[in-house]
Amino acid sequence: MQASYKNIAWTMLKPISIFSGLVLWHALATHVVNDATLLVSPLVVIAKAYEMLFVTADLYPHLYASSWIFLQGMVLATVVGVPIGFLMALSPAVRDYVNPWMTALYTTPRIAFAPVILLWLGIDLAAKVIIVFLGCVFPILINSFYGMRVVSREFVEVGRSFRLSRGSLFMKILLPASVPFILAGLRLAVGRGLTGVAIAEWFGATEGLGYLIFFAGQTLNLPILFVGVAVFAILGILGFQLLRVIEDLASPWRKELLVK
C-alpha cells in the first residue's frame, strides 16, 4: 500500500513540475514584470493561439507556406543525399574526393550560406528550398553512407551464394538493409530542416512561421512570438515522432530483435 502511494507521487512529479512552472510563469508575468513587451502570461499565449487557430484563422497561411518549403527541401535532400551517400560508401575514390568538401559544408554554420544563396537566387521559393535542403541533406547523406557501409558481410555472402547479379544484390540486400539508417537520418534532418525554414523565411519573406516570429520579435508582439515558437516546437516533436513510427513500420525486424 505504502509503495503504491509512493509510486503515484513519483508519476505525478512531472505534471506537477509542468503545472507549477506555468503558475510561476503566470505570476512572474502578471505581478513581477507586468510589461506586455517583456513577458506575457501563458493564459494570454493560449488565448492568442486559440484566436489564431479558430477565430481569425490567420495562422494557417503561415503554416501552409512553411510546410510547403519544408517538404520540398526534405524531398530534395533525400533525393540528392541518399544516392551520394551510397556512392561514397560503395566507392572509396568518390569518398576521398568528396569528403573534404562535405566536411567543410557540414561544419560551417548553415546560416553563413543563406546570404550567398539569396545573392544567387533572389528571395523566391527556390532560395528558401535550397536553404532548407542544405540543412537536411547532411544527416541524410551521412546516415545513408553508414547504412550502406555497415551492411553485415553475412547478408552479402548469402546474396553471393545465391548468385545474385550486382543489380539485384543492391536492390534485394544492400538497399533494404540500409533503410533503417536512412530513416534515422531523416529523423535527425527534421530539426535541422525546421531551423532552415526559420532562417530562410527570415531573409525576405512575406509569410511563413519564420516570418511570423521575426515580425513579432521586431514589433515586440510577445503573444504572437510565443505562439510561433510553440508551433515550431510542436512541429519538431511531431515530425520526430512520426518518423520514429515509420521507422518501426519499415524495419519491423529491429523491433522484434529488441523484444527478444
Place this chain on the structure above:
Amino acid sequence: MLSKELRRGLVSIFAGLALWEILTRLLLENELLIPPPSSVLRTLWELGATGQLNKHLLATLFEFVCGFSTACVVGILFGYFMGRYKWFDDVMDPWIATLYSIPVVAFVPFIIIWFGIGMVSKVIVVFKITAVAIMLNTAAGIKNIDPTWLELSKSLRLNPRQNTFKIRLPAALPYIVTGMRLGVGRAMLGVIVAELMAANAGLGYLLRDASETWDSPKLFVTVLLLAGMGMGSFTLIKKAEQKLAPWRETAEW
C-alpha cells in the same frame, strides 16, 4: 609520404579552387555573383590589415568561449543530478525537452528582447544551446553507468565524494564530450543568428554588413572564416573525444 586518402582530399580541394578561379575569370565580367578565390584572399588580407577582422573575430570568439565554458559547468552539474536523482530528472525533464526541441533560430528574438543587443545576449544564446545538450548527455551517461563499476566502488568502500569524482563522472565523460560536440555546432549557429539579428560586432554582423552592401568578396571572406571556425572547433572536439574515450567509435563527420 601522405596517405592515399589525404592525397586525394588535397587534390580535390586544389582542383576545385583552380576550377572556381578559372571559371569565374573566364565567364563572369563582374565579381558580384561569385568572386574568384584570389579576390576573396585579397579581401581577407585587407580586412586583416585594417584590424576589422580582429575586432569581429575576437567578439564572436569571446561570446562563444564565455557561453560555452559556463554551459559546461552548469550542464555537467545539472546533468549529474538529473542522472543521479529520479525526482530531479522528472522535475527538469519537461522543461529541458521543450527547450531542446525549439529551433535555435526561434528563441533568439526572445533573448534579444530580454537581454538587449550587446554581448550578453549572445553569451546567453550560446550558453542555453550548449548547456541543454551537455545536460541531456551527462544525465544519459550517469544513468547508463556499468553496474559493475558501482559494485567496485562499494567493495572499495569509496566515500560519496570519491564515488562521484573517481567512478561516476569519469564513466560519463564520453557522453559529456558528445554533448559538447553536439552543442558546438548548434551554438555556433546560434551566436551567428543573434549577431545577424542585432549587434555591432562579430562575424554575424560582418555577414549582414557584407550582404546588405552587396560586397560579395567580403561576404565570401566571412563564409570562409565561419567555415574555418566550424571545422576548427569540430576537429578539436573530435580529437578530445578520441582521446577521452578511445574505445568508442566516433563519428567521421
